[in-house]
Amino acid sequence: MSEPTPPLHRPRAQSLRLRLMLSFLTFPALVDVGTLGYMLIEGWSFPDALFMSATTITTVGFGEVNPLSEAGRLFTIALLLVGLAALWYALSVLVGVVVEGELKARWEARRMERQMDQVRDHQIVCGFGRVGRETAETFRALGLQVIVVDRDPAAVSLATSQRFLAVEGDATEDATLTRAGVERASGLVTALGTDADNVFVTLSTQAINPSLPIVARANETGAIPKLRRAGASQVVSPYDMAGRQMARLSLRPDTVNFVEDLFRGAGGGLLVEDIRIEQGSPFDGLTVQQVHEYVPRTLLLAIRRADRTIAPPSPDFQLSGGDLVAAVGAESDLQLLEGGSQQGVPLLSITPID
Numbered sequence: 001m002s003e004p005t006p007p008l009h010r011p012r013a014q015s016l017r018l019r020l021m022l023s024f025l026t027f028p029a030l031v032d033v034g035t036l037g038y039m040l041i042e043g044w045s046f047p048d049a050l051f052m053s054a055t056t057i058t059t060v061g062f063g064e065v066n067p068l069s070e071a072g073r074l075f076t077i078a079l080l081l082v083g084l085a086a087l088w089y090a091l092s093v094l095v096g097v098v099v100e101g102e103l104k105a106r107w108e109a110r111r112m113e114r115q116m117d118q119v120r121d122h123q124i125v126c127g128f129g130r131v132g133r134e135t136a137e138t139f140r141a142l143g144l145q146v147i148v149v150d151r152d153p154a155a156v157s158l159a160t161s162q163r164f165l166a167v168e169g170d171a172t173e174d175a176t177l178t179r180a181g182v183e184r185a186s187g188l189v190t191a192l193g194t195d196a197d198n199v200f201v202t203l204s205t206q207a208i209n210p211s212l213p214i215v216a217r218a219n220e221t222g223a224i225p226k227l228r229r230a231g232a233s234q235v236v237s238p239y240d241m242a243g244r245q246m247a248r249l250s251l252r253p254d255t256v257n258f259v260e261d262l263f264r265g266a267g268g269g270l271l272v273e274d275i276r277i278e279q280g281s282p283f284d285g286l287t288v289q290q291v292h293e294y295v296p297r298t299l300l301l302a303i304r305r306a307d308r309t310i311a312p313p314s315p316d317f318q319l320s321g322g323d324l325v326a327a328v329g330a331e332s333d334l335q336l337l338e339g340g341s342q343q344g345v346p347l348l349s350i351t352p353i354d
């Protein structure tokens with residue numbers, strides 16, 4: 001697939017296309033002018049004039065078809081000089097296209113490598129197919145930096161044309177993941193076309209960065225346990241998920257749209273976030289009611305402790321280090337809740353909101 005050239009490069013591309021067109025049209029035009037000139041000046045037939053014009057412009061030098069008059073010789077000299085100039089111009093354009101294209105490609109590659117070296121806490125998307133593209137676009141809509149990895153040059157070209165950082169290479173290889181900054185990433189999504197490739201990406205990622213959350217695509221149901229054993233934090237089957245979503249939309253469309261708006265933060269309103277309560281944080285040991293007094297405009301929807309989920313938690317439920325809290329609220333309130341969940345932050349610094 002291909003995308004239109006980004007607007008910043010269109011003037012240069014159009015200028016280059018125009019120069020190429022001029023260089024290729026110059027020779028037929030000169031042959032026409034030379035043929036007409038010999039017919040008018042020397043009174044030659046069309047075949048003789050055409051042959052003389054072609055041999056003069058191409059500097060082949062087979063000799064004169066018929067004796068030339070003084071005017072004919074002057075015309076031949078002018079035609080020869082113009083032909084040589086046109087030839088050198090065409091050669092310079094062709095060389096410029098090759099050199100400029102190669103230098104531009106190298107410059108773009110180096111610039112992208114420098115940018116990727118500076119990226120931290122980004123999301124890696126392995127595979128830029130339909131699922132990968134949607135995932136990358138969603139990350140970008142949430143304000144997250146994304147690096148795309150794909151072995152297909154066309155997919156990489158599409159990703160870069162859409163302003164994503166991209167690595168061309170096999171995502172199952174450690175070197176490719178290292179180029180994408182897997183050691184510095186905050187998450188990885190593998191959405192390759194085969195379950196075997198997604199398993200290999202998961203294993204390679206686990207070997208390089210064992211603590212990195214991995215979301216893996218499963219094309220077949222039987223691949224789900226294999227991906228989990230390989231180290232995937234979450235496994236998603238696009239077909240199963242699409243089927244469940246279609247059923248929910250058919251039964252409760254308003255509820256589904258409302259929840260999706262929450263997750264997207266549509267219109268700058270409420271958001272749903274999961275927040276980890278760290279050991280020794282200000283909120284470690286407080287009850288849900290006490291946390292609500294510090295951040296009253298947030299609602300704790302559910303709490304995951306070990307393999308147990310409490311939803312909704314009672315006001316006197318006591319939070320503990322390691323709990324995962326699902327909360328809904330405005331972005332500023334959720335940031336305050338997240339601050340109180342981090343270790344080393346004094347409780348006095350968490351100012352209750354009136």
